Amino acid sequence: MALGEFSAVMAVGLVGQYYSGRIHHWVTFHADLLPRWIDRRQANGYPAALSYWTAIYKGRPLSQRVDLPLRRVRCDGGSSGYLATMGVALNELHADRVVLAGIPLTRQAGHCDEAGDWRDAEKYRREWQDSADEMRPYVRSMSGWTRELLGEPTSEWLAGGDA
Numbered sequence: 001m002a003l004g005e006f007s008a009v010m011a012v013g014l015v016g017q018y019y020s021g022r023i024h025h026w027v028t029f030h031a032d033l034l035p036r037w038i039d040r041r042q043a044n045g046y047p048a049a050l051s052y053w054t055a056i057y058k059g060r061p062l063s064q065r066v067d068l069p070l071r072r073v074r075c076d077g078g079s080s081g082y083l084a085t086m087g088v089a090l091n092e093l094h095a096d097r098v099v100l101a102g103i104p105l106t107r108q109a110g111h112c113d114e115a116g117d118w119r120d121a122e123k124y125r126r127e128w129q130d131s132a133d134e135m136r137p138y139v140r141s142m143s144g145w146t147r148e149l150l151g152e153p154t155s156e157w158l159a160g161g162d163a
Helices: 013-017 031-043 081-092 121-135 143-149
Strands: 011-012 026-027 052-057 070-074 098-100 139-141
Touching: 011 013, 011 081, 013 031, 026 081, 031 052, 031 098, 052 081, 070 081, 081 098, 081 121, 081 139, 121 143
Parallel strands: 011 026, 026 052, 052 070, 098 139
Antiparallel strands: none
C-alpha cells in the first residue's frame, strides 16, 4: 500500500476475512465458502465487502446455491488469483494498474489455506503464461513466480509510467 494511491482493493479467497480495510471486490472460484469467510470478517469487526465475484467455469456457473449477490465472469482456470486479475480487474473493471500481493503461485510459498507446499501451484500457471502479454502492461506482482512473469511494481509504473 506504500507504493501509491489505489482506487480499489480486491481480496482473493479466504484472505478477505483477515484484511481489515475496505474490500471493494471479493473474488473466488469457491463462492460456496464465502458465507463462512464473511461471518469471520464480520466477527473480526471489519467492514463488509462491496461486491462478490465468482466464475462461470467452462460454461457453467459455480456455486449456484450461495445466497449472495454474486457477480459472475467467464474463467476457465488459472486459480482464484487469475480469476481476480484477468476475469474481474482487467476484463470487467478495465483496470489500468493492478498490483498483486500474496499471489506468488509457487509451491514453496504455500497457499493461505494449506499447510506446507502448495502442490497445485504449477498446474495453474498455464493460463497465466497464455495471458502474460495481455497482462504485462497493466499487472505487476510483489512476489514469486508471478513477479518473475509480470515484473515488480514501482511507484513510477503505478503512476502511469512504463518502468
